[in-house]
Structure formats: structure tokens, C-alpha cells
Amino acid sequence: MNILALDTAGKTAAVAVMQQDILRYETASNTGLTHSETLLPMVDTALRACGLTAAQIDLYAVTIGPGSFTGLRIGLSAVKGLAFAANTPCAGVSTLAALAWGMAGQGTVVGALDARRGQVYWAGFDLESHDRLTPDAAEPVEAMENFIKACKKPLIFVGDGAALCYNRYGCVPGVLPCPQPLRVLRGAGVALAGKALWESGGCVPPAGLLPDYHRLSQAERDRAAREAAQSKTE
Structure with missing residues (x-):
């Protein structure tokens, strides 16, 4: 194909x-x-x-x-x-699923796009199987807090909204950095x-x-x- x-x-x-x-x-x-x-x-x-x-x-x-x-x-x-x-x-x-499919490993990946007005488009996926864990949503960064705490670790953020997520959750145990060139x-x-x-x-x-x-x-x-x-x- x-x-x-x-x-x-x-x-x-x-x-x-x-x-x-x-x-x-x-x-x-x-x-x-x-x-x-x-x-x-x-x-x-x-x-x-x-x-x-x-x-x-x-x-x-x-x-x-x-x-x-x-x-x-x-x-x-x-x-x-x-x-x-x-x-x-x-x-x-x-778009968020495509961000996740571009990564590989074990744990969780959150695709995040800057939605302006203090919000991000985001969704969580299993990093190994790429199974969807949450629906696509447009919410304040704070709205994903319960998911971030409970999801399988390690966790990475990708997309142009990743910086906003790392600013809030970068110190959470199990959250790993992802270099900006790899977030695209x-x-x-x-x-x-x-x-x-x-x-x-x-x-x-x-x-x-x-x-x-x-x-x-x-x-x-x-x-x-x-x-x-x-x-x-x-």
C-alpha cells in the first residue's frame, strides 16, 4: 500500500x-x-x-x-x-493521535497543542500501543491534572503546547523531558x-x-x- x-x-x-x-x-x-x-x-x-x-x-x-x-x-x-x-x-x-503515533517507547504520551485563550487541545495515548486513553479536548492546562497523576509513567508531552504542560507538570514524578525538535x-x-x-x-x-x-x-x-x-x- x-x-x-x-x-x-x-x-x-x-x-x-x-x-x-x-x-x-x-x-x-x-x-x-x-x-x-x-x-x-x-x-x-x-x-x-x-x-x-x-x-x-x-x-x-x-x-x-x-x-x-x-x-x-x-x-x-x-x-x-x-x-x-x-x-x-x-x-x-x-492531530493529537498523529503526534502520538510519531513517538515510540513505553509509558504515556500526551499530545498538546496551544489553543490560545489559556487552553490547550490535548489527549493521552499509551506510548507503546498508541491506544487512546482520553478523548480530544480543549481545556485549561490545569484540567489534565488528575490524568497526569494517575496515568502510566514515564510520561512525555509533545506538540506545540508541550511547553505549557511542562511548565505546570514538569516536576511531577515520572514526567520526562522531551527536546523541542522531537515534539513536532x-x-x-x-x-x-x-x-x-x-x-x-x-x-x-x-x-x-x-x-x-x-x-x-x-x-x-x-x-x-x-x-x-x-x-x-x-
């Missing part, structure tokens, strides 16, 4: 090609350019390096959220465009999470790919606040 995996959920864009469980190509870009500028050239380079065309891809894997609303739409649009001609199956992968989301993690979704029957046709934002956009939150304020004055 030829899998093309893409991630545009955060600041880093990632692309990987996996063939028959072997990682053939992987690249990431955190240059400050927008994903709309970097993603398709990265995909083209990856396919050329592996001697493949889009028609030879058997499965597309892409992160669907949580993450940057604009970034997620760029990744989903790219995959839909590439997969539509042959109606190639697509795996819509949780890997295309290989997206590919592995996508393959697992394929094996469980969770893939969809291109038209079925939808983002999973986990909360309202800033514009929607502002509108809700205005409507709530207006209702109080009526």
Missing part, C-alpha cells in the same frame, strides 16, 4: 510517503512561509523522490484537527484535490495513524473528509458574545 500523509494543522507543514510499512520519504517545513506556499511543492517533491504519481497512491492520510482553522482547510483541500480523480480512500486523522508532528505519525484508521474501517471517500475544529472560530465566539450581551439588555 502506498500512503501519502500530510499535516498542516500547526506552524509546521509535514509530508511523508510510506510504502508497505516502510517510510520512503519524509519532510517538514517550519520556515515561516504559509502552508499554501509550501505544501504542494513538498508533495510534488515527495512523489518524485519515490517515483510515484498521485494515481499510484492507495491511501491519503491528513490531519483534520484540532489545529489552525486555516491550516486544516489547506491540508484538506489539497488531499481532496489529489484524491478526487480516482476517488482514493482518505483517512482523516486526529511528523508526517510518519500521520501515515501510521492513517494506516491504523484504514485497518479499522474508518476511512472515507474524498468528499467525506471534514475538519474537526473542536471549538468555534474567533468570529463565531465574538458573535455569540455579542448576542449574549444583547439578550441581557432586552
